[in-house]
Amino acid sequence: MYYYRYDNAEINCCYKYLMFSYNIIFWVSFTHLSPVAFSAGSQGVLMDLTQVTRVHGFDPVWLVLAVGGITFVLGFAGCVGALRENICLLKFFSGVIGLIFFLELTAAVLVVVFQSQVRAWINEFFLANIKGYRDDIDLQNLIDSVQRMNACCGAQTPQDWNQNVYFSCDENNRSREKCGVPFSCCIQDPADLVMNTQCGYDVRRNQHIYTKGCIAALEDWLPRNLYTVAIVFVVISLLQMVGIYLARNLIADIDKVKFSY
DSSP states (O other): OOOOOOTTOOOOHHHHHHHHHHHHHHHHHHHHHHHHHHHHHHHTTTTHHHHHHTOTTOOHHHHHHHHHHHHHHHHHHHHHHHHHTOHHHHHHHHHHHHHHHHHHHHHHHHHHHTHHHHHHHHHHHHHHHHHTGGGOHHHHHHHHHHHHHHTOOSSSSGGGGGGSTTTOOOTTOOOTTTTOOOGGGBOOOTTOSSOOTTTTTTGGGTOOBOOSOHHHHHHHHHHHTHHHHHHHHHHHHHHHHHHHHHHHHHHHHHHHHHHHO
């Protein structure tokens, strides 16, 4: 059996140590994600996501830890594969990064193709959490943050808050918040130094509140920040492609060295 002998067959040290340095990012990410996840879990910071997503019995901390675990494994495979010139680890690294890139691209395409379905799902998602607004303090804080940051109220209109038993205009509703909205819907006077948390009482009758729904506010936000979103997506994609490029070139160099002997 004859093998082709490559001239100057040697592993490019530039690719090797760039690959090593590139994967340090994964390990740094893991060391930052893990303490944050444990801290958030111990303080209950992420527990509101269980209420928001309605995935009962699921602790979001495990999701953060899973992401951290994946980054650790990828970092380990990339670093050890580069230093030890292990083709199996390098192929595993490039394959997983390629799969993640494909899934991201697929998700982006599906969102664009099924815009109406995504919009309907977000609307249903928001309405479901409007109904449970008073059931969880973390859920309240999350919805209030969304409404204040986006200057919006409700999913489509402020009338969506009629679906909450406390804010409903139903004649049998004895709540003081009847026909009202959360304080985060109120248009705050710049001169006010303290937010009036009772400003939402009965306001749906006089409309001193934001009238735009949060779905419409999100749709308005995206075109205004399209370049930012595109830049973030391109940067992430380029980083993933650089990792695949370095791994594949290092694999090719290792193969050349093996076949040269």
